[in-house]
Amino acid sequence: MLDGQERTIVDRVMREIFSLLLSGEIPLGGQLNEVALAERFQVSRGPVREAVKQLQGRGLVLKEPYLKARVVSLSLPEVIEVFQLREAVEGMAVRLATTAMSDDELDEMLSSFDTTAASDSAIDLDLHVRIAEGCGNDRIRRLLCDELYYLLRLYRARSGNRPGRRGDAFAEHWQILRAMRARDAQLAESLMRAHIGRATRSLQDVLIAEQDNSSKG
Amino acid sequence: MLDGQERTIVDRVMREIFSLLLSGEIPLGGQLNEVALAERFQVSRGPVREAVKQLQGRGLVLKEPYLKARVVSLSLPEVIEVFQLREAVEGMAVRLATTAMSDDELDEMLSSFDTTAASDSAIDLDLHVRIAEGCGNDRIRRLLCDELYYLLRLYRARSGNRPGRRGDAFAEHWQILRAMRARDAQLAESLMRAHIGRATRSLQDVLIAEQDNSSKG
DNA sequence: AATCCAAAAAGTGTTGACACTTTGTGGATG
DNA sequence: CATCCACAAAGTGTCAACACTTTTTGGATT
Numbered sequence: 336m337l338d339g340q341e342r343t344i345v346d347r348v349m350r351e352i353f354s355l356l357l358s359g360e361i362p363l364g365g366q367l368n369e370v371a372l373a374e375r376f377q378v379s380r381g382p383v384r385e386a387v388k389q390l391q392g393r394g395l396v397l398k399e400p401y402l403k404a405r406v407v408s409l410s411l412p413e414v415i416e417v418f419q420l421r422e423a424v425e426g427m428a429v430r431l432a433t434t435a436m437s438d439d440e441l442d443e444m445l446s447s448f449d450t451t452a453a454s455d456s457a458i459d460l461d462l463h464v465r466i467a468e469g470c471g472n473d474r475i476r477r478l479l480c481d482e483l484y485y486l487l488r489l490y491r492a493r494s495g496n497r498p499g500r501r502g503d504a505f506a507e508h509w510q511i512l513r514a515m516r517a518r519d520a521q522l523a524e525s526l527m528r529a530h531i532g533r534a535t536r537s538l539q540d541v542l543i544a545e546q547d548n549s550s551k552g
Numbered sequence: 553m554l555d556g557q558e559r560t561i562v563d564r565v566m567r568e569i570f571s572l573l574l575s576g577e578i579p580l581g582g583q584l585n586e587v588a589l590a591e592r593f594q595v596s597r598g599p600v601r602e603a604v605k606q607l608q609g610r611g612l613v614l615k616e617p618y619l620k621a622r623v624v625s626l627s628l629p630e631v632i633e634v635f636q637l638r639e640a641v642e643g644m645a646v647r648l649a650t651t652a653m654s655d656d657e658l659d660e661m662l663s664s665f666d667t668t669a670a671s672d673s674a675i676d677l678d679l680h681v682r683i684a685e686g687c688g689n690d691r692i693r694r695l696l697c698d699e700l701y702y703l704l705r706l707y708r709a710r711s712g713n714r715p716g717r718r719g720d721a722f723a724e725h726w727q728i729l730r731a732m733r734a735r736d737a738q739l740a741e742s743l744m745r746a747h748i749g750r751a752t753r754s755l756q757d758v759l760i761a762e763q764d765n766s767s768k769g
Numbered sequence: 770a771a772t773c774c775a776a777a778a779a780g781t782g783t784t785g786a787c788a789c790t791t792t793g794t795g796g797a798t799g
Numbered sequence: 800c801a802t803c804c805a806c807a808a809a810g811t812g813t814c815a816a817c818a819c820t821t822t823t824t825g826g827a828t829t
Binding site (some may be wrong): 473 | 605
């Protein structure tokens with residue numbers, strides 16, 4: 336996600352802020368203090384400000400003049416919005432990947448899929464990442480890998496439960512891979528959309544349950 | 553797209569750079585000179601740098617250390633990538649809008665659709681914008697209105713031809729609106745995807761023709 | 770004339786200082 | 800005791816100067 340070479344301080348600071356978010360030291364919705372960050376990283380405020388501005392452009396940080404920058408916080412409705420977007424975009428991604436990826440690539444995915452444990456949550460996103468990387472459309476790849484998956488990782492690192500994670504996801508992944516290997520782009524897209532759509536609906540159920548609870552209590 | 557109140561110089565500079573892009577004074581792929589921009593806007597380089605960093609975060613500007621920032625330039629393959637993404641996202645947008653928008657809103661769109669001239673290119677994107685705004689998913693709305701449509705406007709302002717613009721787009725728009733009014737989300741999504749898919753294919757035809765030309769000459 | 774290298778010029782990266790805004794504090798007032 | 804206002808403290812916004820990198824220039828060499 337970040338450039339390998341960090342020739343400039345701004346890049347380094349951005350990576351450091353990223354890792355502060357991943358580690359949870361700065362919580363979602365938390366505030367970013369320029370002087371504190373500058374002291375911590377032993378730099379002046381300029382690079383910190385530019386790094387924050389770049390994060391703001393990415394939508395990871397919200398800011399109003401003269402107020403501290405706030406890390407974006409994903410509410411459950413916002414996570415649902417991300418999932419609705421994923422359903423559309425990942426459907427297209429798998430459609431494109433089904434024709435763009437080589438037999439060897441697909442076989443490799445299938446074999447590594449068989450050997451790895453099914454229940455690992457990192458594995459869950461892994462298939463989606465590899466499809467995004469294999470779809471051949473760089474704009475779609477960036478949207479998924481650099482924005483949406485990143486947000487979901489942050490969200491998962493906080494709320495212990497993994498949004499939309501269900502037991503039969505493993506079997507659904509396998510079906511998607513089979514459809515890709517059979518070069519059935521239409522089927523692969525349908526399966527992927529159903530896969531993410533089910534996760535979306537389980538999130539909506541949670542949301543409704545929460546609303547019922549709050550209205551009762 | 554931009555905040556109404558510009559309490560800070562950075563915001564003003566960002567808007568000014570935007571208008572330089574829209575007006576074509578800075579061409580796609582052109583370079584941004586910090587000192588020249590600073591002098592032009594009568595500010596120091598700090599705000600200019602922060603504005604550029606924010607644009608970089610948005611993906612509108614590319615930058616490598618110690619080299620001048622370059623405005624992103626859309627090649628035809630990249631425009632096709634945008635259209636493939638649009639096909640997926642706008643399909644979902646119209647699906648959501650079909651259930652989210654009120655009868656009054658849809659009727660208003662239908663009537664304003666009848667009265668306006670069909671061939672205006674601004675009208676073309678207008679329907680898409682209103683669907684994006686009415687879909688109720690703010691993340692999808694921002695992706696379409698703040699990023700993709702903006703890029704396409706820039707591209708159209710340059711290359712005289714409007715990408716994917718065909719004569720029967722008007723009739724297709726009308727069909728989509730009818731499906732929405734009939735609350736047939738599935739049909740509306742199919743029509744929208746077909747609508748954008750046809751535009752994508754006409755772009756791909758242009759690309760193939762260009763490649764043939766260059767290989768011959 | 771063409772090539773190469775050093776110095777100057779132009780441009781970007783970073784810093785510390787200063788100006789402005791917001792927030793917190795403490796005392797005077799009712 | 801509560802309220803309000805002035806003042807200090809903290810934090811953000813902007814600027815001008817300096818350091819570093821890249822590009823250009825101009826001449827020396829072949």
